[in-house]
Amino acid sequence: MGALFLSHTAHAVNWQEGMKVGNPNIAAAGSIAFGPEGILFIADAKSAAVHAIATGDTTTPHGQASVKIEGINLKLAALLGTSADEILIQDVAVNPASHKVYLSVSRGRGPKAIPVLAKVDHAGNISVLDFNNVSFSSAVLPDAPPDAEVGEGRRQSNPRQESITDIAFLEDRVLVAGLANEEFTSSTLRGIPFPFKTISAGTSVEIYHGAHGRFETRSPVRTFVPFHIGTEPHLLAAYTCTPLVQFPLKSIEPGAKIIGKTIAELGNRNRPLDMIVYEKDGEDYLLMANSSRGIMKISTKNIENFEKIEERVEGGGIKGLPYETIENWTGVDQLDQLDDDHAVLLVRAENGALNLESRPLP
Amino acid sequence: MLPDDMNPTRSITLLCSLVRTILILGTIQNCSSSLSGGTIEWIMKEGAAAPAGVVASGFGDFATSVGPLIDTPDTWEPKLKVYVIQPGSNIVEPLPILGTYSKTKDGVAFTPRFPFSERMVYRAQFDVPPIGSAVKQHFTSEWKSSAPPKSPSTVVSQIYPSSDRVPENLLKFYLVFSDSMSGGDVYDHIHLYDENNQEVELPFLELGQELWDTPMKRLTLFIDPGRIKRGVKPLEDIGPSLVAGHAYKLVVDAEWKDANRLPLVKPFQKSFIVAEPDRTAIDPAQWKKQIPKAGTSSPLIIRFGEPLDVALAQRLIEVRQKEGVPVKGQVKLTDHETEWSFTPDAVWKDGHYVIRATTILEDLAGNNIGKPFEVDVFDSVQRWITEEYVDIPFRIR
DSSP, rough: OOOOOOOOOOOOTTTTTOOOOEEEHHHHHHOEEOGGGGGEEEETTOOOTTEEEEEOOOOSSSSSSOOOOHHHHHHHHHHTTSGGGGGEEEEEEEEEETTEEEEEEESSSSOOOOEEEEOOOOOOEEEEEEOOOOEEEEEHHHHHHHHHHHHHHHHHHHHEEEEEEEEEEEETEEEEEEEEESGGGGGGGEESSSSSSOOOOOOEEEEEETTTTTTTEEOOEEEEEEEETTTTTEEEOOOSEEEEEEEEEGGTTTTTTTEEEEEOOOOOTTOEEEEEEEEETTTTEEEEESSSOOOOOOOOOGGGGGGOSSSSOOOSSOEEEEEEEEEEEOOOEEEEESSSSSSEEEEEOSSSSSEEEEEEOO | OOTTOEEEEEEEEOOOOSSEEGGTTEOOOSSSSSSGEEEEEEEETTSSOSEEEEEEOOHHHHHHHSSSOSSSSHHHGGEEEEEEOOTTOOOSOOOOOOOEEEOOEEEEEEEESSSSTTTSEEEEEEEEEETTTTTEEEEEEOOOOOOOOOOOOOEEEEEEEEEEEETTOOEEEEEESSBBBBOOGGGGSEEEEETOOOBOSOOOOOSSSSSTTTTSEEEEEEBOOGGGGGHHHHHHOOOOOOOOOOEEEEEEOOOSBTSSSSSSSSSSEEEEEEEOOOOOOBOGOOEEEEOOOOOOOOOEEEEEESOHHHHHHSSSEEETTTTBBBOEEEEEETTTTTTTEESSSSSOSSEEEEEEEEETOOBTTTBOOOOBSOOOOOOOOOOOOOOSSEEEEEEEE
């Protein structure tokens, strides 16, 4: 989800520093995002970790990238030897180094589900990554909330888990948005420096929403996307309570408390599923897949000077940045940017099949 | 021919998908007699519910007759393919299952990359390429579990909060199941109905990454915070998911499948009444303590005066000796999560202790210790607690 990376520090960085060859032992593959040089980040909520895998997939083939696979869930089920309803596609991300599409898949729906990463090449062939003997490094999520110490057995059976709602790579950090299955209070956004270091585990910040400058609440992030305002790296984030906010990357500092600047208020039934930012004709746009309407295309032209919303929002629809709805893009579960001119979408067709297809960016 | 741990207990007669005359061998082959004695075997390991792999063998005569058709794994590999048949259909995607091949004495073995499941039907196909004037042959064998179908056995064993009275700004439910469940579509199976039996539209926070515990026996179901938080658009447009003074029922469909892909034994329903919203921070100074005597292992009891979040009250309240050493014991929440009791593993000793409560503890509306769920920033009178925990001292005599 929202897995763009925009730019990297100019000096040479050995992005594979600290990686070793072996099996990262991924317990669950959720959101995925690409970093530089074909490095894939995998959110593993079950292990409370993020894994980085050097895919080695770094060559862009000639010709225009185009993808169309109908019933990709059926095809994955065939390859993985199971039924189509045992295939859950968790996320879709494009490797910007090769324009190939990667899918994070769960083979099975129960506690013994097996994480799978599938790759779709430009000929439409699906292959499955072998996790044995890959170059990888892993980082455990920083600042896991505390446990009381009342009994030896309790800790083992602690049912607390954190769900990772989205990850992205920006500049030199992996950003991880999470939501605990117990305390709402510990919903955080974490920044983990990459290449992963053993000493610095990264920082987590408390994310707040200030409704109309008055009511302040902890606000888990559902999905987010890196975005530059001028030269300053920012994040655009959709809160679970629906406001769309922005904040600068540099605010993700140890102990920080961030109140996102609200730039749009989405109404009910608006569940942002995924977002990308792209450039067209010299202007930047935000494209947001949404549970209730077609894709929303939002011009970010005036985002820099946009006054945050502090007034009460009356009536239906959304308030804030101007947007248009791309009505014929319906049923979009996932999206990412395939190349300069195309997006790749995971679309739920009316017959229930899941199709992976590319379309020109609107 | 087979590894020692593989025991072929299920050998299925070869079926010809096409009955043809193999002129080149000068004999007529049919479905019931294998081609030159060739077989396709599904390898069952002791106690396993599904095969570990497939072996095609005994096609050697054929190879001998027509030359080195089957000499290396490379030339064997494309000849043996295994497919999965989607339940309820005969549709087979023309993509074979991923796996590895190895050459056996007179055949080829296939091991799937991901284990076969006893719930599926698999088809192995051995292809003999056209030779001379003969037509390409497909020999197939299907595997299907012969075990009797299992009956549903999983139920919803508990829903928290267990009380039949919740605040309007209730933040979450926990659904507890008797066994591991399947995820991925949980929100399709959970419904909230008002007292007129009308379904409440989108009352819950629906997340792509569902909030399960590791064994997938407990699901956390947040109420959509957009319909709790004051000043956000969903609440202002259509109001809260739960309205004070009204009755509701939470219904869990029986169609929701457990981890064995079996439905629940029966649907589950919890009826409750909604009370006024609770916007007050948890105040441990109001907790009533029942302190046991030294030399006993009677429980230490705290009565909160309100229900607290069941998971957090179990996890985030502990007992320490004054010097900070944690006291080991067992915690129980009773009386609809309004009462916390702690039974020590060893008898209480005379001395000073503290009850330590982490301030991120929540009540049913997500209010913390010393800090409500929504902080009114215009209210400068109140001072919110920012410490990580509060200690409540007590003495055992």
